[in-house]
Amino acid sequence: MKRFLLLRLAGLVGVLVVMTAVVFVLRQLLPADPARAAVGPNAPESVVAAKRVELGLDQPLYLQFGRYLDHLFLHGDLGQSSRTSRPVGGDIIGALPASLELVVAAVLVAIVIGLVLALGELLLPWAKPIRWILLAGASAPIFLTGLLGLLLLWFKWHLLPGGGRSGLADAPTGPTGFLTVDSLLAGRPLLAWDAVQHLALPALTLGLPMGVAVGRALWSSLLGTMRQDYVRTARSKGLTEGQVVRRHALRNSAAAPLSMAGLQIGLILANLLIVERIFAWPGIGLYTVQSLGTDDLTAVLGVALVTGAAYIVINALVDLAQAVADPRVSL
Amino acid sequence: MTLPAGAVKLARRPVPSLVRSSHSGRVRWGDRIALGALLLVTLLAAFGPLLAPDDPNARVGAAFQAPSAGHLFGTDDIGRDVFTRVLSGIALTWLPGLTIIAGGVIVGGIVGLLSGAFGGWIDTVLQRLTDLFLVLPATLIAIAVVAALGPGLVNSVVAVSVFWWPWYSRIMRGEIKTLAARPHVEAARLAGASRLRLLTRYLLPGAVPAMVVAATLDVANVVLVLALFSFLGLGAPAPSPELGAMSARSLESLTTAWWLPIVPAVVIFLLAFAANVAGDGVRRMLQSV
Numbered sequence: 001m002k003r004f005l006l007l008r009l010a011g012l013v014g015v016l017v018v019m020t021a022v023v024f025v026l027r028q029l030l031p032a033d034p035a036r037a038a039v040g041p042n043a044p045e046s047v048v049a050a051k052r053v054e055l056g057l058d059q060p061l062y063l064q065f066g067r068y069l070d071h072l073f074l075h076g077d078l079g080q081s082s083r084t085s086r087p088v089g090g091d092i093i094g095a096l097p098a099s100l101e102l103v104v105a106a107v108l109v110a111i112v113i114g115l116v117l118a119l120g121e122l123l124l125p126w127a128k129p130i131r132w133i134l135l136a137g138a139s140a141p142i143f144l145t146g147l148l149g150l151l152l153l154w155f156k157w158h159l160l161p162g163g164g165r166s167g168l169a170d171a172p173t174g175p176t177g178f179l180t181v182d183s184l185l186a187g188r189p190l191l192a193w194d195a196v197q198h199l200a201l202p203a204l205t206l207g208l209p210m211g212v213a214v215g216r217a218l219w220s221s222l223l224g225t226m227r228q229d230y231v232r233t234a235r236s237k238g239l240t241e242g243q244v245v246r247r248h249a250l251r252n253s254a255a256a257p258l259s260m261a262g263l264q265i266g267l268i269l270a271n272l273l274i275v276e277r278i279f280a281w282p283g284i285g286l287y288t289v290q291s292l293g294t295d296d297l298t299a300v301l302g303v304a305l306v307t308g309a310a311y312i313v314i315n316a317l318v319d320l321a322q323a324v325a326d327p328r329v330s331l
Numbered sequence: 332m333t334l335p336a337g338a339v340k341l342a343r344r345p346v347p348s349l350v351r352s353s354h355s356g357r358v359r360w361g362d363r364i365a366l367g368a369l370l371l372v373t374l375l376a377a378f379g380p381l382l383a384p385d386d387p388n389a390r391v392g393a394a395f396q397a398p399s400a401g402h403l404f405g406t407d408d409i410g411r412d413v414f415t416r417v418l419s420g421i422a423l424t425w426l427p428g429l430t431i432i433a434g435g436v437i438v439g440g441i442v443g444l445l446s447g448a449f450g451g452w453i454d455t456v457l458q459r460l461t462d463l464f465l466v467l468p469a470t471l472i473a474i475a476v477v478a479a480l481g482p483g484l485v486n487s488v489v490a491v492s493v494f495w496w497p498w499y500s501r502i503m504r505g506e507i508k509t510l511a512a513r514p515h516v517e518a519a520r521l522a523g524a525s526r527l528r529l530l531t532r533y534l535l536p537g538a539v540p541a542m543v544v545a546a547t548l549d550v551a552n553v554v555l556v557l558a559l560f561s562f563l564g565l566g567a568p569a570p571s572p573e574l575g576a577m578s579a580r581s582l583e584s585l586t587t588a589w590w591l592p593i594v595p596a597v598v599i600f601l602l603a604f605a606a607n608v609a610g611d612g613v614r615r616m617l618q619s620v
Contacts, residue, residue, distance in 0.1 A: 022472060135611070139551055139603035141558045143578055144596035147585060149594070155586050230542040254594050270470040276561055278582065292563060297478055304475035311468040 004323075012316050016309055017069075023305045024068050028061070028081075030297050054226070064075035077304035083294045088302035092284055097285030098165060103268060104178075105203035106210070110264070114257065115210025118218035122226075123241055134219075137212035142271045146205040146278040155202060160201050167194055202279040206271055210264040217260035221253040228252075255322050259293025263319035269307045362612030369547075369609040372602060373446045375418070376425035383415040387572045395588045398595050404594045407581065413591065416572035423573045424561070425602060427488045428553040432546050439499025440542060446500065447507030448530055458504070461497045469494035470556060484567040487560045490526050495553070502545050506538035513537075513602045535549045540617040548610035551603040 032216045036043075037050040052058055056067050070310045071077040078088035121130040154162040161167055165179050170193060180199065183192035225231065226249055276285030284303050291299035375382075387389045390410040398405045404413035406526070446457040473490040480486045508515055516533045524533070560566050561575025571575075574595040581591035 015463065019467060019472070022467075023475065026475060028357060029479050035601050134605050136600075136604060138606050139597045140601055141562075141575070141596055142573070143558075143562055144593070146602050147582075147592050147596060149579070149583060151589055188435040224613070225441055261594075266468045266470055269468065270474065270559060273474075274559065277579075289563065292478060292565075300478045301475055304471050311471065312466060315466065 008316060008319065012312065015312050019308050019312070020069065020072065020305065021065065023301050024065050026301055027068075027298075040252050044254055072305075079298040080306065081291065081296050081299040081302075083296040083299065084194070086214060088299050091287060091299065092303060092306055093283045095282060095287045098179075098281060101178040101180065102199065102202055102276070102281060102283060103272065105152060105199050106206035106268060107261075107265075109207030110210035110214060110261070113207065114214030114218055117212070117215035118222060118257075119245065121215075121219055121224055123245065134212055137208060140209075142205065142274050143278060145208055146202075146275055149201050149205055150278065159195075163197050163198075163278075164190070165195065165198050166281060167198070171195075200226055202275050202281055205278075206213045206268060209271065210261065210268055213264050213267075214257045215263050218253060218257040221256040222249055225253045226248045235289065258318055258322055262315040265314050266311050269311060272307075291324065340445055344557075351467060359612075359615075362609075362616060365605065365609040365612040368605040369550075370456075372421070372425060372605055373429070374424040383412075383418045385412040385415040387411065387416045387419040388570045394437075395584070395591075397588070398590055405590050407591055408584065409575075413577075413594060415597060416551060419572045419573065420574040420577060420595060421602065423484065423597065424554055424557055424570065424575075426601065427457065427484060428550060431488055431492050431495050432551050435495035435499050435549075436542055436546050438492075439496035439501075440503050440538075440559055442496065443500040443503025444507060444530070445536070447504040447511070448526075448534065452505075457500070461500045463540050464494060464497040465501075467494070469551040470559070474560070474563065474565065477560065482568065484571075484573075486566045487557065487566050491556055491560070493551070498549075499542065499545065503538055506541050507534050510534050510537045514596055544614045544617055547606070549588040550606035550610065554603045554606060556600065611619070 008189070034325070035048050035055055039047050039051050056064060075087045079094070080086070081088050084091055090123055098185040117130055117134060120127040150162060153160045165171070171179060171191065172186045174182060175185070176182055180192050183189070183195055186208055222245070231244055231248055234248045272283070272285035273289050274285070275281065276283050277289045280286065284307070288300055288303045380387070388489060391412045392406055392410050393405060394408050394410045396402055396406040402412050402414060403456070404615055407413055407416070429504065442457050442461065446454045473494055477486050477492040501592065516529065519529060519533050557566070558575040561573040562579045566573045566575065577595040578592045581588070584591045614616065
């Protein structure tokens with residue numbers, strides 16, 4: 001087990017370094033000159049040259065990469081955004097809680113959708129058409145579900161708010177950064193309810209593709225498990241189909257949907273850009289879209305690095321979770 | 332450098348069936364219709380612009396006209412015919428998508444073939460490389476790459492292609508490994524067939540069905556990823572009638588002219604849906620026998 005953990009950890013660090021290297025190479029491709037950007041457009045050439053030496057831009061590339069890693073890991077330095085004129089790292093930290101709240105809500109939604117679809121299709125005789133829902137859900141572009149939701153639930157039927165995190169101006173800002181949790185902690189349930197309503201549609205939109213994918217994986221995994229001998233034994237001792245699934249099959253079928261969920265986190269992080277854009281959700285997705293729109297590539301690469309690292313770490317954790325949940329997963 | 336154990340398992344598993352087969356081995360009408368739809372979409376992508384009533388970038392009337400007999404999907408914010416633009420947009424989504432899949436099948440196929448056929452250190456190196464590409468957050472990095480290289484359809488296709496081959500490498504390697512242990516290959520080897528002949532006559536043809544199934548099921552994924560890129564403004568530049576970009580550029584019209592952002596998105600949905608249903612049909616036809 002210890003050897004397994006160490007190997008995985010080494011692999012994790014390796015992948016993170018590779019991804020950092022990709023981002024570093026991309027930074028080299030950018031047309032903008034960091035030295036020129038630092039001293040301003042009107043500074044004489046000699047000042048730019050001095051700044052270039054100061055920033056280490058005259059050194060060989062591998063030394064620059066070392067310097068980049070050093071700044072990144074020891075100081076969390078992701079460069080400066082040309083759009084907001086602030087450090088990208090600070091911008092991301094500021095926008096992160098909103099996105100985190102949305103992603104957590106979306107994953108919860110996805111788990112519920114996945115379980116309902118898979119178990120419904122398996123157990124309910126009248127629910128066979130669910131396969132068409134799965135197929136349709138796997139075919140819908142994220143902005144179609146988002147826009148249809150807005151059009152119907154907000155504009156036509158006035159059931160849910162149309163965008164943003166809250167309709168109220170005096171929302172609390174701490175301590176967790178999750179508006180729903182903070183409002184409850186501040187003792188203001190109405191505000192929390194408002195936050196939940198704002199959260200509902202974006203979370204549903206973001207969670208739906210993951211829910212469908214997890215549902216597909218869980219269903220096909222369950223089909224295999226239900227043919228096992230121990231399931232036949234469980235049935236023959238008189239358990240109902242629901243009990244068989246709950247007590248015997250579900251946990252044994254968890255590996256594939258769990259990995260699918262891990263892989264889908266990557267899709268959620270990419271879809272986050274579109275969902276936050278459509279719902280004006282003030283998180284890192286909206287920040288990235290606005291940076292893309294103004295060619296602020298330092299910011300785009302900063303977000304890609306942070307979210308990419310999160311994706312890699314999450315998948316390593318999913319991997320561990322599988323090993324813990326199912327002792328048969330080979331270490 | 333290791334891949335999550337579960338992900339490997341997912342990749343090695345046969346593609347899960349969505350629509351259960353009631354009887355195997357026979358071609359069902361539903362599958363034929365789905366395959367016909369796939370062919371129709373490809374023809375539409377190739378010749379759609381010729382069928383279009385107007386020039387996709389020309390003003391043909393007043394802006395924001397609602398759908399009518401004259402303009403099936405209405406007109407956009409500067410009076411262009413949305414039906415024409417959607418028809419042209421299908422080509423801009425579908426053909427690059429097929430290109431990416433073809434590239435993935437070829438590159439992944441070659442990597443998987445070398446890996447499975449030669450084994451040893453070649454296998455180890457190639458599979459570790461595949462692992463690396465599989466654990467990297469593909470879409471995020473591709474977005475960053477396109478942003479850095481500059482938006483454009485070619486850059487998008489290249490950036491997505493770079494991450495699209497590893498699955499095919501895995502499938503091909505798995506197929507080759509399984510086939511190599513089968514009696515007819517063993518017999519050919521004993522009969523003195525050369526390595527090249529073994530590869531081209533006995534191993535490669537056997538791996539084709541699995542690759543075709545994976546590729547067809549993949550069309551919907553690639554259509555959706557390209558739509559995402561297009562929506563983010565990373566695809567072809569402004570006047571070009573890309574479906575995702577058409578939707579993104581008319582977001583503000585959602586409450587006044589809902590069809591402008593919705594219609595292109597629905598068309599993307601239909602493309603992906605046709606591809607998904609057809610992929611399922613192909614899987615049943617080739618794997619249930």
